Ligand code: CTP
């Protein structure tokens with residue numbers, strides 16, 4: 001009831017969000033993934049929807065329920081996530097990359113389940129770097145100015161320096177930093193917003209509260225931009 005009286009800050013906006021880990025196959029039954037639970041990305045999707053946006057969530061494997069009113073597309077690998085995002089990016093006003101996208105995939109995947117060797121040896125995996133989805137999307141914004149791109153970064157050290165540098169390197173207006181990997185799978189988080197003017201700390205809170213604050217911070221910046 002309260003919400004219905006509030007101004008929907010993202011009404012009429014289309015928002016594309018990535019969330020969760022990716023899964024990079026080794027063979028038909030094995031793969032490499034990471035500890036992202038998807039909780040933050042799903043909270044951001046829910047908050048954007050609450051704010052009136054039309055939300056598409058491109059999700060790696062998670063155990064989470066789809067937020068109400070959100071369109072969800074499931075993927076496994078970073079390449080699939082890249083392809084689904086690029087196929088849907090046109091017409092989006094906001095892109096928020098919350099997913100913990102694998103930086104590498106296995107180059108020499110096996111079509112058959114790899115058998116254990118009698119001599120005690122181990123398979124030699126080779127890796128190749130995955131495309132950077134966020135940077136690719138950011139590179140497409142140069143003409144129209146859309147979509148407004150937001151990145152997430154979990155840093156295990158030097159968050160202040162790395163956060164600001166990562167925002168610049170990715171060529172995005174807003175980067176959300178947190179100290180990882182302690183926050184992976186947790187319900188609470190502390191985040192820092194890096195933009196062209198500096199940084200803002202959002203004090204420790206549950207991920208939905210932070211997601212709602214992030215959504216209003218994004219809306220505020222979009223409003224300023226269109227003045
Ligand atoms: N990201 C992406 N595609 C990738 C890798 C990362 O879209 N292949 C996005 C993430 O969703 C996140 C942001 O980029 O929004 C930052 O991810 P992060 O792993 O912190 O940055 P990297 O550029 O991969 O640098 P590194 O892992 O070396 O710190």
Ligand code: CA
Pocket residue numbers: 101102103
């Ligand atoms: Ca990375």
